[in-house]
Structures are given as C-alpha cells and as structure tokens.
Amino acid sequence: MKTDVAIEAKDVEYIYPDGTVGISDVNLKILEKERIAITGANGSGKTTLLLLLSGLLKPHKGYVKVFGYEVNRKNTEQIRRSVGIVFQDPDDFLFNPTVREELLYTPAQLDMPYEEAIEVAEKYAKIFGIDKLLDKPPLRLSGGEKKKVALAAVMMLKPKILILDEPTANIDGKTRKRIVEMIEKFDGTLIIATHELDLIPKFANRVILLGMDRKMAVNGDLSILDDKKLLEEVGIV
Amino acid sequence: MHIPDGFIDLDVAAIFYVLTLAVLGYSLYKVRKEDVNLSLLGIVAAGIFAAQMLNWPIPGGTSAHLVAGALAGILLGPYAGSLAMASVLTIQCLIFADGGVTALGANIWNMGVVDVFVGYYIYKVLKGKNEYLASFIGGWLGITMAAMFAGVEVGLSSSFKYGITTTVPVMGLWHGILGIVEGIITAAVVGYIHTTRPDIMERAGEVKVGKITWAVLGLLILLSPLFAYAAEAVGYSEPLENVAEMLGAEEHTIYEGLLPDYTVPGMDPYIGTLISGIVGVGIVLLLGVGISRVHK
Amino acid sequence: MTDLIEKSIKEASSYFQNFFSQEYFREGFLQKVDVRIKLIGIFILLLASISTFDFSKTFTIFFSALVLAKLSNIRIKLLLSRIWLFTLFAFIIVIPRAFMGVKDFYFLNFGEFVYAIIFTFRVVTAITLLQLLILTTPFNQILAAFKSFKIPQQFVFILGLTYRYIHLMFSELLRILVARESRRIKKTGFVEVWRFGGKSLGSFFIRTFEKGEKVQLAMNARGNDIKSYIKPFSFTQSEMLFTIFVLFALTWWIMI
Numbered sequence: 001m002k003t004d005v006a007i008e009a010k011d012v013e014y015i016y017p018d019g020t021v022g023i024s025d026v027n028l029k030i031l032e033k034e035r036i037a038i039t040g041a042n043g044s045g046k047t048t049l050l051l052l053l054s055g056l057l058k059p060h061k062g063y064v065k066v067f068g069y070e071v072n073r074k075n076t077e078q079i080r081r082s083v084g085i086v087f088q089d090p091d092d093f094l095f096n097p098t099v100r101e102e103l104l105y106t107p108a109q110l111d112m113p114y115e116e117a118i119e120v121a122e123k124y125a126k127i128f129g130i131d132k133l134l135d136k137p138p139l140r141l142s143g144g145e146k147k148k149v150a151l152a153a154v155m156m157l158k159p160k161i162l163i164l165d166e167p168t169a170n171i172d173g174k175t176r177k178r179i180v181e182m183i184e185k186f187d188g189t190l191i192i193a194t195h196e197l198d199l200i201p202k203f204a205n206r207v208i209l210l211g212m213d214r215k216m217a218v219n220g221d222l223s224i225l226d227d228k229k230l231l232e233e234v235g236i237v
Numbered sequence: 238m239h240i241p242d243g244f245i246d247l248d249v250a251a252i253f254y255v256l257t258l259a260v261l262g263y264s265l266y267k268v269r270k271e272d273v274n275l276s277l278l279g280i281v282a283a284g285i286f287a288a289q290m291l292n293w294p295i296p297g298g299t300s301a302h303l304v305a306g307a308l309a310g311i312l313l314g315p316y317a318g319s320l321a322m323a324s325v326l327t328i329q330c331l332i333f334a335d336g337g338v339t340a341l342g343a344n345i346w347n348m349g350v351v352d353v354f355v356g357y358y359i360y361k362v363l364k365g366k367n368e369y370l371a372s373f374i375g376g377w378l379g380i381t382m383a384a385m386f387a388g389v390e391v392g393l394s395s396s397f398k399y400g401i402t403t404t405v406p407v408m409g410l411w412h413g414i415l416g417i418v419e420g421i422i423t424a425a426v427v428g429y430i431h432t433t434r435p436d437i438m439e440r441a442g443e444v445k446v447g448k449i450t451w452a453v454l455g456l457l458i459l460l461s462p463l464f465a466y467a468a469e470a471v472g473y474s475e476p477l478e479n480v481a482e483m484l485g486a487e488e489h490t491i492y493e494g495l496l497p498d499y500t501v502p503g504m505d506p507y508i509g510t511l512i513s514g515i516v517g518v519g520i521v522l523l524l525g526v527g528i529s530r531v532h533k
Numbered sequence: 534m535t536d537l538i539e540k541s542i543k544e545a546s547s548y549f550q551n552f553f554s555q556e557y558f559r560e561g562f563l564q565k566v567d568v569r570i571k572l573i574g575i576f577i578l579l580l581a582s583i584s585t586f587d588f589s590k591t592f593t594i595f596f597s598a599l600v601l602a603k604l605s606n607i608r609i610k611l612l613l614s615r616i617w618l619f620t621l622f623a624f625i626i627v628i629p630r631a632f633m634g635v636k637d638f639y640f641l642n643f644g645e646f647v648y649a650i651i652f653t654f655r656v657v658t659a660i661t662l663l664q665l666l667i668l669t670t671p672f673n674q675i676l677a678a679f680k681s682f683k684i685p686q687q688f689v690f691i692l693g694l695t696y697r698y699i700h701l702m703f704s705e706l707l708r709i710l711v712a713r714e715s716r717r718i719k720k721t722g723f724v725e726v727w728r729f730g731g732k733s734l735g736s737f738f739i740r741t742f743e744k745g746e747k748v749q750l751a752m753n754a755r756g757n758d759i760k761s762y763i764k765p766f767s768f769t770q771s772e773m774l775f776t777i778f779v780l781f782a783l784t785w786w787i788m789i
Contacts, residue, residue: 242579242663243655247584265685268687274745274749275691275749276751277746277748279691279695279697280695281738281745282695283694283695283696283697283701283702284702284706284741286695286699286703287705288734288738290703291730292537292541293726294537295723300540312738320688321691324688324691324692324695328692328696331667332667334619334664334667338576338659339580339583398627398648421724423731425727425732425734426732427735428731429734429736430738430739433735434739
C-alpha cells in the first residue's frame with residue numbers, strides 16, 4: 001500500500017451496545033497532510049466516525065487502518081503515537097487535578113524525561129495563553145479555557161494526525177479566533193467535525209457529509225457547501 | 238457516622254487501619270486482575286460523593302444523608318465499590334475534615350468495607366426473589382452493620398468512656414431507623430437502573446454466593462454484640478479505670494450507660510443486645526416487604 | 534422535593550466553599566513547606582495530641598498549632614468557624630457523664646466533668662491540626678505527596694478523578710432534580726420524595742456511568758495508563774524550620 005495514505009476505512013460499521021447503529025458503510029481514504037471537514041446534522045454519527053478513525057473504537061464490520069496499521073489491540077500503541085484527538089466536551093477530556101498535570105499526562109505515559117516535558121508544556125501553555133492557569137484545577141476554568149487546555153495538551157505532542165470534535169462549539173468570539181488560528185497553523189493531517197459551515201473553508205479542502213441514515217452522503221470538495229438543496233436534505237440547514 | 242480524631246484509641250485505630258488496608262489491597266489486586274475501568278470507578282465515586290450531599294427530609298423536620306456504601310457495592314461490585322468508598326472517605330477527611338486522620342482506617346472499614354460487602358452480598362442473595370426487597374435490605378442492613386461497627390470501635394476505646402454495651406446498641410438502633418431511608422433510596426436507584434440500563438449492573442463483578450458467604454454474613458451479625466460481650470468478659474475496661482484514676486475519679490459501672498433500656502432488662506447483655514437486634518431486623522424485614530409492594 | 538433541593542444546595546454550597554477556597558491561599562510558613570514533610574509533621578503532632586489525657590501535654594500541642602496558624606497567616610476567626618461545630622458535637626456527647634456516678638457537688642461528678650472537658654479539648658486540638666493542613670495545602674499537592682509515599686498509583690488516580698469530578702457531578706445531579714421538580718404539580722409526602730428522589734438518583738447514576746465511559750475513552754486516547762511525574766524532593770530552609778519546630782514541640786510535650 002502507498003505510504004502517503006494516512007487513514008483508510010473500508011466497509012466500516014459500528015453498532016452501540018443498545019443496538020442503535022452508530023455509523024455504517026464508511027469507505028474512505030485520507031491522504032497525509034489532507035485537511036478534512038466532517039459535517040452532518042445532530043445524531044448523524046460524526047463523533048462515532050471520529051472515534052473510529054482515531055482508532056479508539058474498533059469497527060464491528062470492515063476495518064480502519066492508520067498509516068497502514070489496522071486498528072486492533074496489537075497496534076494500539078503505534079496508532080496512538082501518531083493520532084491526537086480532542087473531544088467535544090472538555091470535561092470528558094480533562095480528567096487530571098490541575099492544568100499542569102493535564103499537560104504532563106501524556107508525556108508521562110510516553111516516558112518523556114520530566115525536564116523535557118515541563119519545557120514543552122510551558123512553551124505550549126504560553127502559545128495558547130493558558131500559562132497563568134497552570135496550577136488551577138480544570139473545573140474552575142471557563143469553557144473556552146478548557147478547550148484551549150485540551151487542544152494544547154494534544155498539540156504539544158505534535159501528532160501526525162489531528163482529530164477535533166467541534167473545536168469551536170460553545171466558546172466566545174475571542175477564544176474562537178485564537179483556536180482557529182492555532183488549527184490553521186497545524187501542518188499535519190487534519191480531521192474536524194463541525195456543523196459551523198462558515199468555518200469549513202478556513203481549514204478544510206475536502207468535505208464529508210453524513211446523512212440522517214448514518215451513512216456518508218457526499219465525499220467531495222468544498223463546492224457542496226453551496227448546494228442548498230443537498231444541505232437541507234441532510235438536515236444541516 | 239464519620240468518627241473524628243480523639244474518639245478512638247490509637248491501638249483500636251491501628252487494628253482497623255490494618256484490616257482496612259488488607260481489604261483495600263486485595264480489592265486493588267482484584268480490580269487490576271479483572272482490568273476494571275479505573276475512570277469509571279473514579280467518576281462513580283464522585284457521583285456517590287454528590288449523592289451523599291443530598292439532604293433527604295425525614296418526618297420531624299430533620300434530614301438524613303445517604304452513605305451509599307451498599308449502593309456502591311451493588312453498582313460496581315464489592316471490590317471496586319470498596320475502593321470508590323475509600324476514595325470518597327479519604328477526600329472527605331483531607332478536604333472537608335469529615336472524619337479524623339487516625340480514624341480514617343476505622344471509617345473506611347465501616348462505610349467502605351462493611352457497608353459495601355454486606356450490602357452487595359445481601360442484594361446478591363435475595364435479588365432472585367425480588368430486586369427491590371434485595372436492595373432495600375442490602376442498603377438498610379449495610380448501614381446498620383456499619384454503624385454497629387462504629388459503636389464497637391468507640392466502645393472498645395478507653396478514651397471514649399461509654400462502654401461497648403452502650404455504644405453498639407445506640408449506634409445500631411439509631412442507624413437502624415435512619416437506615417430505612419437509606420434502604421428505600423437504594424431500592425429506588427437500583428430498581429430504576431435495573432429497568433433502564435440493566436447492562437450496568439450485570440457488569441458489576443460476578444461473585445459466586447455460596448455457603449461461605451452466608452456463614453460470613455451470619456458471623457458478622459453475631460460478631461458485633463459478641464465483641465461487646467468478649468470485651469466485658471476479659472475486662473477490657475481496665476485502661477478506662479487507669480484514665481479515671483489519673484483524673485482523680487473512680488470509674489463506675491459501665492452498664493449505667495446513656496440508654497440502658499436498649500438491652501432487655503434482667504438478661505445477659507449480649508443476649509439482650511442480640512434479641513433487640515433480631516427484633517429490629519424482623520421489623521425492618523416486614524417494612525421492606527411492604528415497601529417493595531408499594532414500588533410494584 | 535423543594536425541601537430536598539433547597540437544603541441540599543445550602544449544604545453543598547458551604548461544602549464547595551471549602552473546596553474552592555483552596556485555590557486562594559495566603560502566603561505563609563506552612564504554605565512553603567514541602568507537602569511530604571508537612572503531612573508527616575502534622576500527623577506526628579496529631580498523634581501526640583490524642584495519645585494523652587494530660588491537659589498540659591495536649592495544651593502544648595494546641596499552642597504549637599496556634600503558633601503555626603499565626604505564622605501561616607490563617608485568621609483565627611476562620612479557624613474557629615471550622616472547628617466550633619466539632620467542638621460542640623464532642624462536648625454534647627461526653628458531658629452526660631458528668632451527671633453520673635458519685636456526685637461531688639449537688640448534681641455534678643467533678644472527675645467526669647474534667648474528663649469531658651479534656652476529651653473535648655483533645656478532639657479540638659486534633660481538628661485544629663487537620664484544618665491547618667487543609668487550609669495550607671491544595672489537594673492536588675497531597676495527591677502528589679501520596680505518590681511519593683508509594684501509595685498504589687491506581688488508588689491515587691482514583692482519588693484524583695473523584696476530586697476532579699465531584700463538583701461537575703453534583704451540578705449534574707441538581708439539574709436532574711430541578712428539572713423533575715419543575716414539572717411537578719401536586720404536593721408530595723415523604724415517601725414520595727424518597728421514591729422520586731431515588732429515581733432521579735437512578736438516572737443520575739446512569740449518567741455517571743456514561744460519563745465514566747467517555748472519560749475512559751479520553752484516557753485511552755491520551756496514553757491509557759496512570760504514570761505520572763514525581764517532583765524531586767529538596768530539603769530547603771522552610772522544611773528545616775518546620776522539622777525543628779515539630780521536634781521542639783514534641784520535646785516539650787515529652788518533658789512537661
């Protein structure tokens with residue numbers, strides 16, 4: 001297989017324990033350095049798809065390969081080292097007692113030396129403007145601050161693939177501008193789920209549209225954003 | 238029911254630290270072996286903490302709190318449940334000064350071991366008959382046993398001058414009554430989860446319930462008043478007299494407790510305590526049957 | 534239900550005040566001492582305070598605690614507000630003994646009365662020491678200290694998670710209760726409150742489990758283990774002074 005394929009999904013289907021279909025019939029190839037937006041109405045399976053592409057969920061049918069490694073127990077570490085994902089709800093994502101420990105969490109799992117880890121953490125804290133919050137517990141941060149901490153914790157490790165679930169939901173204009181800036185600067189493979197259509201042209205060159213049947217409706221370039229009829233059909237506008 | 242520092246003697250505290258650490262150590266081993274989801278454990282512990290803060294109104298204008306040890310056992314299984322309760326109690330001690338540092342071992346023993354294991358096994362044994370009844374009795378007996386153990390700990394301590402024949406019945410009776418609220422709420426929670434997300438409770442570690450379980454449970458119930466009896470028999474009250482001498486006072490009969498009426502008059506105190514205990518169990522069992530009818 | 538919600542909010546807010554006040558510590562002596570040394574030192578003093586019934590010995594420790602409070606800029610009023618309830622509780626429990634047995638004056642058994650006072654004083658001294666620790670140490674530092682004390686990492690991780698999510702889960706619980714209450718019309722009795730409250734708690738615990746599953750997923754994404762860094766220990770001036778202080782108090786306690 002070609003080396004420049006970042007993620008490949010074939011006939012992927014995922015069904016939740018209670019029997020509801022999370023997503024089905026996903027066939028997808030994402031090239032390295034490609035920038036992709038996934039959009040669709042509420043409940044169309046965006047989050048499920050992201051979790052599958054990041055290798056966190058194992059599909060019940062078909063397979064997902066990340067840089068040629070199929071998602072399974074054996075390859076977990078290989079995949080995790082190249083993929084960084086940020087959840088939509090930072091309260092699910094930030095589980096450490098302070099912001100500092102939040103930033104140091106993954107480096108500790110990677111056995112990075114303490115001095116090196118703290119140096120990178122402080123550098124990224126400055127970049128994201130959260131350096132004054134390092135000793136605060138995450139629960140005392142505002143929604144925007146939490147988003148920045150989550151993003152910093154993942155981006156400081158320079159993942160090859162960055163996956164973001166609604167990075168700009170529920171935040172004020174100023175924070176949003178900063179986050180968009182940071183995402184624009186990222187130069188690896190980028191996958192973003194969002195239903196803010198006006199943001200998509202800023203950082204994506206391909207759009208995947210999910211329909212209400214939890215299948216991929218369209219997989220194409222940005223021109224579909226102008227197709228009002230189609231967007232109405234899948235329930236976005 | 239959180240015992241503060243200074244209520245129990247250091248040797249009693251040390252004994253219960255050792256017992257508690259042994260159980261928690263084994264629980265950690267089990268949790269590691271069964272690859273239990275640690276995040277889930279920590280967050281359910283936070284949920285229990287939150288649930289404990291609710292102030293349930295009870296007749297008479299006061300209110301009661303849930304301890305939720307039995308609930309933790311039923312939802313997470315006894316091993317993960319005891320770790321969750323230990324986490325809650327440690328935080329209550331070190332952030333809110335609820336319960337003492339030296340008494341932490343005893344407090345975890347009562348609410349994180351006795352309450353959790355008794356609650357879990359009662360539920361396990363009875364749930365085949367009736368889900369509500371099983372969780373009601375589990376919740377009630379768990380908290381009552383926990384309270385009786387608290388009574389044993391302070392009663393055995395010479396710093397706390399009331400004897401064990403006073404503390405165990407007082408704690409047992411008081412929490413036996415309050416425990417009814419605990420039982421009702423435990424039953425409502427378990428019933429609700431059982432009908433909406435049964436998979437959650439099926440996950441709680443399967444532990445076989447055999448004759449041994451019954452034996453241990455029976456032993457535990459017999460044990461609490463037995464402690465009292467044994468303590469009296471070997472004259473554990475001796476250090477107490479030393480204290481009294483030091484203070485220039487003389488120790489007087491220990492039976493003249495706060496509420497001597499809780500033992501059956503004219504009878505051996507152990508048997509008296511046991512009888513009042515059994516009568517209490519009977520009353521609550523009947524109540525439980527009644528309540529589980531109402532629930533249906 | 535209104536009763537349940539209102540009382541719970543009132544109590545919880547006083548609880549959480551404690552929780553959040555930890556972020557706004559004043560500068561002071563104890564605040565500078567390494568938490569590992571501080572934990573050990575305070576624990577030793579606490580043991581000394583409750584292992585005796587000698588008033589002057591316990592007073593030694595109590596006095597030391599007050600000195601530490603002063604050095605750490607802890608207001609006496611704040612300290613009092615946090616110990617008076619425990620004091621009252623302990624005293625009410627033991628004071629009936631003063632009216633039992635031989636009566637020295639009309640109705641009072643003097644020996645037992647002295648016992649009740651000293652017992653309460655010991656409890657107060659111990660709680661004062663515990664409050665000194667709480668008022669000068671953020672919980673996450675205690676967690677870090679636990680790690681270097683070789684307390685199993687799994688348990689420290691569970692403690693950290695519990696601490697992190699208490700407030701979030703309580704707001705969630707309140708939302709569920711208030712939503713249920715907002716749609717209630719008829720008046721409810723005690724048993725109904727318990728039952729409906731219990732059901733609300735049931736749905737709350739289901740959400741708790743769902744939250745736990747999501748956090749587990751996040752943990753998988755971010756490293757799936759519980760390793761952490763342990764700060765190297767350094768014995769500076771503050772640690773030295775604190776150790777000397779504790780030893781001095783202890784010597785005094787033994788000699789007296």
